Amino acid sequence: MTAQYSADFEKALQVGRPPNIQQLFPNSKALIVSGKVIDRAMLAKGKAIAMAANGRNYFVVRGVLQAAQRANCPVIIEIAKSEGGQKAYCAVNYWNMARIVDALCNELGITVPVAIHADHYGIKGDKDLAAAKVEIPTMFEAGITSIAIDASHLPDDQNLLANLAINPFIPKWAGLETEVGEIKGNQGLSTVDEAKFLIQGLNAYEIFPDWIALNNGTTHGLEASDAGIQVGLTAEIHHALMPYKVNGAQHGTSGNSSERLREIAGKTATTKANVATALQMISWGLEVNDYGNAQLDAAGNFIKVPGEGMSEELWAEMVAYATEKGWKKGDYKNLNLPFENKLLAQPREIRERMAARVEAFAYKMMTEVLNAADTAPLALAAILNANSADVGPKGSLLEDPAYWTKEHILERAKQLAGDKGPSGNFDD
Template sequence: MAGRPVDYSSEFLQALEMGRPPNIVRLFPHSKALIVSGKVVDRALIAKGKAMTIAANGRNSFIIRGVLAAAQKANAAIIMEIAKSEGGASAYCATSFWNLARQVDAYCNELEITVPVAIHADHYGIKKEEDVETARVEISSMFDAGITSIAIDASHLPDDRNLLANIALAPYVPEWAGLETEVGEIKGKFGLSTVEEALFLIQGLNAHGIYPDWIALNNGTTHGIQTSDQGIQVDLTTEIHEALSEYMISGAQHGTSGNNSERLREIASRTRTTKANVATALQMLSWGVEVNDYGNAVVDGDGNFIKEEGEGVSGEVWAEMLAYAESHGIKGGNFKKLNLPFENRFLGQPREIRERMSRRVEDFVYNLLVNVFNAEDTAPLALETILSAGSYDLGPKVGRKESPEEWTEEKIIQRAALIESDKGPEGDFDD
């Protein structure tokens, strides 16, 4: 697209001037990429109503390019994200918490992307008490690197420890940043979240002056390739969101891949969800694997992925991927572990191959944004939100409603002991 001047609107230029958070301005002082807080994207989807946008996991650079192109075409505000398992200290992707913003900024300038994009650190997992101490340093480093939104996910812990971990780490998240919290580890049909658990978490945070933008639930989905047709429990999600309505919190839908379009339309229209995570489907699309309407990879009679001729990576690279997987005992959903060793191999392919990898993602995401998520034309709403606030910092959607005296550590532990819930089986359920 380079070679001709871009006709930026006055609203865009004003939003660019006042809407980029301080870390983004410091990192990219001369950029024309409108990287914003996650709060901006959430408010834009709320303003449209009955709409949610994609939170796309950029497991490889082709996904990032394809998603940005789709968002521009749909005129939609979006979120680019990477999870701790994908892009943390022990990552299986080349994209990380510390380079995602740089990739997005570079591609936005190259592709002349003018829609607002938030940079989200998803599933920043706290699985044991020691993780809190590591997080005190690591979270700050991530914001230094351009993160503008984060999900503190201590859902692996008991309810009281989950809440206390969120309270302990809140000071390390800038007040202007998007904030997501999670109740109920994502385990599919096991350990479904309850109203009681969700209220406990959100009320406890509110008492401590912490006002998340999103809450993620275990509402029936799993990460990666779906092996059950249960999918998202829309009624359960609606019930929990309504119970939390006075706290003005939006929903973050995890495990979106594997649910058909009609169910996703229901989530957008019937619940308070504004953020829908999509990861595995985009990876498979970029590689050229056949994917159905549910976003699930199609397999043959032997359980092997079906590579579509003329799509995704070259036949030669696909053969190398299969050989690598075979030699390392990688099967099914664990094909995600091919991202890191093959990223540079992907980048070294001919231009036409690289372009078709991104284009297939673009086509899929555009359809989601426009025909399923109802996110089309939310970019102008995000600009209006920034201009109305006159700042990158929109502030919280709600104030304190709960008494801090009723939510001391001692009382949190006492309250949690009274919660009746089923956390489901132990195991590794990470994305």
């Protein structure tokens, strides 16, 4: 594909790529940007949400980039710690994702801005916190441009303190997401007070997250019920956070209908929506419904669509492997790592149809559900207006730091009455 490079694109390429990207890819034509840029583009359009695609395999990344180019919208390519950290179940990881994206953008002539997001960087205690101070810099050295610090399973005071402790290791120009409430369906739902506690405490230290993720009723992975996202709760929390200018990151979209996601776009301050399981299943060639959930036959097995996704022979091999391991349907995500090279070793026509199937689904979602079409020029405008890769914070200091010392944080947290519910499945 021969790309057409506009003057605005060329200028954005010069000034809009963060320093780590410039160093890694000095001769690249890929406009890899901070996650902040993507958020600002959605804000500029209004009631628009950027797709944040979990690139569990090469074909998902390729298909989503092609869809974003067609839709003329910026996009976030991400991987979570469980998917692409040190104990990864995917071949795409924190340290090679930027290289894969950069290569594909140059090969395919992708001119829309792309952010490289480290999703769900989990911190479960002091040991994780100490390790994070070593690991997070290596991730930015490898091309990460945005990160989600997820200490959501910890008590509220420890969640805030973990976010404060790790922030010096995150570049100021990078996109920043924080999280309150584990993602675990309708149990332990986030409250206004919990969300305000986290955002106000960060604000007092002049930390202004671009996004906050909530437990607003959704789940990760295969969604068995239609309960899904609670739009009213989400809107209420976002409204309470308006003075702090933080937007929403919606997790677990694969379990929610297009209608509900349109409602999220229209009625809340959400500008980022994570899509993981659906894209994996689609790339493989499985039958999915509007929710992005893989369908099961009468015997409870996934339905492989003939002539779509991977070859029937390779799918049979994957099923046999999972059966031998005793894996249930929710465990099929673990097939990504052992089978990535086998997927890449298929004939070109099969590889292309895998990516094309992802592209078709992602394009429809970007344009008809998330309202993100034609937001790429708005992302370029954010870069050009700043004349920098750092578009700056949205928020400003509102809280008095004197009231947010560690002692104050521990005391304030005692006043929070939220029900955290049972432990969630943190690792998806």
